[in-house]
Amino acid sequence: FDDAGQSVRGEPGELVCLAPFPSMPVSFWNDSDGSKYRAAYFERFPGVWAHGDFVEITAHGGVIIQGRSDATLNPGGVRIGTAEIYRQVEQVPEVLESIAVGQHWRGDERVVLFVRLREGFTLDDGLRAR
Template sequence: HSTHGQGELVCKKPFPSMPIGFWHDEKAQKYQEAYFQKFPNVWAHGDYAELTAHGGLIIYGRSDATLNPQGVRFGTAELYQVVLQVPGIRDCIAVSQDWQNDTRVILFVQLDEKTDWTPDLQKLLASQIRQQLSPRHVPAKILPVRGIPKTMNGKVMETAVKKLIHGKTLDNIAVIVNPECLEDYMHREELSLD
């Protein structure tokens, strides 16, 4: 097997566990949008992966959660692994923001009850990311929030946060178990495009 770097995980042929449709989607419109919109007649599950030289597959996370500032591509999971080790950080979420004909990474952090947001904590987070990953992984902005939006099964809602920081409305707030935290992501002066 040869490797060609990381890319979208796709299936060109049907497979046994492939869903055949969605409930209440008689015309298969939602099904087509979910899996076949990215590439015609090719199943794209939405995961970012790499085929190794030994035939293994490394899954890096959701392709819609992949960050790509200045052409450097990495998954949010890499950031989370470092950030969540920092004392005082309860949870975090990272998204890309369209910025000056490119993108920049915005990291939101939820602090534990005993921790205050300070410039020193912000510097510590940037330093840990720089040391454990690379200077290119350091987010352009690191901002505190009261909560991280999640689904009922605990999945962080990166796509929702990305929409909010770009001024878009969310289609389905009902899937978010803690919608009260969403206003922390809207109309942030620090994220102004001016």
């Protein structure tokens, strides 16, 4: 689904389930009135299960998992899953680990990427360009 609760293909959106499925939990422990359960899965799109995963269903029916929807960044109105960023950063052998965060900036959001380089490497213009 997109943010308006409409089904989309060929673009990232929220993974939802329109019908019950076998592994769906039926309740939460110590949630006698079911309010926590409903808030966790049915609050975003009333009556529709939203698990919290951000995916793209391709034109051929394949699924690209973008990451958690609560880990989705939205700079300039373009939704980007952090997994999408990490897939690229992980291809840079000098980077040991990284984290991408959204920062509210001048009425919008920008993506800030923190990286930790492997021992023996320093950040230079060549590495920045990659």
